[in-house]
């Protein structure tokens with residue numbers, strides 16, 4: 001069953017792992033690599049990160065365009081991020097810098113905004129969502 005509805009509790013894990021390892025780790029924990037579908041959820045993800053670390057680093061969330069360049073989806077929801085979806089990209093992002101950025105993160109110099117990064121970037125950690 002897809003975690004398509006319900007209240008999401010977010011937990012950040014301070015582990016420097018590649019994006020797909022983060023994705024699978026969240027599955028093993030019974031959740032999904034964080035999807036963010038509203039400003040309220042974005043705020044809760046930010047709070048989860050601040051509980052264990054700092055937004056001055058990058059934290060993987062569950063958006064990717066690794067399948068089709070430029071078409072991001074929340075992998076844990078099997079749902080595309082469309083024109084009408086909630087989005088919180090940093091200015092100029094996602095930019096697919098170097099032609100090699102397919103995985104979304106929160107943090108770095110952009111506060112709680114999102115950026116696409118290489119899926120193997122060194123990160124501070126990642127955030128899982130657990131749907132009740």
Ligand SMILES: [Ca+2]
Pocket residue numbers: 065066069070096100101102103116
């Ligand atoms: Ca990309």
Ligand SMILES: [Ca+2]
Pocket residue numbers: 093094095096097101115116117
């Ligand atoms: Ca980028």
